[in-house]
Amino acid sequence: MHIIETGNVAAATGVKLARAQVVAAYPITPQTPLTEKLSEFVESGKMEAQYIPVESEHSALSVCIAAASTGARAFTATSSNGLLYMSEQVHWAAGARLPIVMCVANRAVGAPWNIWNDQQDSISQRDAGWIQMYASDHQHIIDKVIQAFYLAEKMKIPVMVCYDGYLLSHTYMPFEIPDEAMVDSFLPPFSPDYALDPGDPQNLNTVTLPDVRENIHGDLAPGYMEIRRSLHEDMRCAIVELGEIDKKYYEIFGRGGSPYVEAYKCDDASFIAVCLGSLSYHLRDVVDALRVEGIKMGVSGIQIYRPFPDQALVDVLKSAKGVIVLEKAISYGNQGALFADVKAALYPVKERPFVHNYILGLGGREIKTIDLYNALKDSCTASEAKVDTPRWIGLKL
Amino acid sequence: MRKDIIEIRWHGRGGQGAITAAKIVANSAFVSGYKGVVMAPTFGTERRGAPIFTSLKVSKEKIYDISPIVSPDIVVVLDHMLLEEAGVTVGLKPGGLIVLNTPKQAGDYHFGGMKLAVADVTALSYKAGLQKGIVNSGIIGAFARASGLLDIDVLYEAIRKEFKDLKPDKNAEAARLAYNGTTMTVTMVATTAAKTGGM
Structure with missing residues (x-):
């Protein structure tokens, strides 16, 4: 319904x-x-x-x-x-x-x-x-x-x-x-491997020493670092799991198919915009408008940011001439966080596209479609110089 | 940027029900085959009595651009006093349509060649049995008559559904009276610059 x-x-x-x-x-x-x-x-x-x-x-x-x-x-x-x-x-x-x-x-x-x-x-x-x-x-x-x-x-x-x-x-x-x-x-009901139960008292998340040690059962128990590594490893596994979940969801509901990166007109694109959230849909009309002018533009909306879908993203971006990362956040004193992630993901690619960074829409500053159009056009037609300083869309002063 | 999107801006006062009116039209548009419907209220500063507006975009295709309307095809004004304070005609496309709740006649206004539809929605809604000042169901009747965008029977049904616990039939009657009581004109270009956009 x-x-x-x-x-x-x-x-x-x-x-x-x-x-x-x-x-x-x-x-x-x-x-x-x-x-x-x-x-x-x-x-x-x-x-x-x-x-x-x-x-x-x-x-x-x-x-x-x-x-x-x-x-x-x-x-x-x-x-x-x-x-x-x-x-x-x-x-x-x-x-x-x-x-x-x-x-x-x-x-x-x-x-x-x-x-x-x-x-x-x-x-x-x-x-x-x-x-x-x-x-x-x-x-x-x-x-x-x-x-x-x-x-x-x-x-x-x-x-x-x-x-x-x-x-x-x-x-x-x-x-x-x-x-x-x-x-x-x-979605079956939640059945945890372990749960607090007054009938079977246990301690959870007690002080864990830097090094491994034997627990009360005499088994070697992980130290803090092993626990952290397993969180990291499981985060990486979550990428694979999300793919499976997406397939299952698609089979039942008929929606899905892009669990990592939702790519719009990226297959033949020379330039691809990358962003998070509603902006990736907002940019679709801009992509269409630029294509009317002969600029082969595409846009990719990243669906999962952590764990970062680096391989899926590289598969979409690797053949492009230029990638334009647009963000509503900034890592102060450095650059957009997503921009840094996208560049790191592209590093192993032999002939890397250039990557530009735009910051926009902070604190609800209106994101005007015409401003998006102009910024993307500028990135596509201007020099391919690798500018690491983010540029700003919609600044007025 | 897309030519297939019809952009409608609703002007009212906080608490007057402009958002509900736009929502009723949005639902009616969707069931009438407009797959693309996006309705975005003014964000963050709604206060009772203060001028507010709501953007409604409709299209036969899905709409991806959720940015606010810049150049509406239609503006709907729930309170004629807003003409003096809220810039309701800003960006209206040349030859665009203004739907206005006012006790005055269409000839009293000069909107430089824009199409104008007027109805005394306040009086007609009261006549329909609603409390004085309730205009958000009635204005839909005027909108339907002036725009021709949606079938009036679909709108009556949507109104009854929205107000199912709040006098559904009287709200639908208000829309019917306003539908029948709407007069349309193409406004004359104002004779002096000072008159543009106002009375």
């Missing part, structure tokens, strides 16, 4: 269909309508879950950590400074290998206060050990939320599903709601 609703409602509906058992969240714009919708679902009996109101984001994720530790399917959502306020627990959830799913309605980070969209919030949590998926429209949001629970529980790694605040969270567009019974056939 298709409905026309907001991205927040798409997310909430996905969480309901995934049968999350515990929802704990603190409202923050532009995430608020998502948690309101979930509390409505729970209150009206449409969703069998515990909705736990909390006094802060730190507590929201703490509740989810506790719930997931007992074997419950847990969900939270936040934005901006809310995500940063829970940052300690963000790292903890990943280290504790708890399959929590969190939506991030991407919003600029204060100071100064700003409630509008960019992606600095989730990008700043890049190295916390969470899987990060980015949605380009509402269909992506609802489908990725459902897939995120599967992926998280399979890999025992928490997953963030990120979508642009306001641009997606508050914008209405049509999307298909997956059939409930089909979602049930796709």
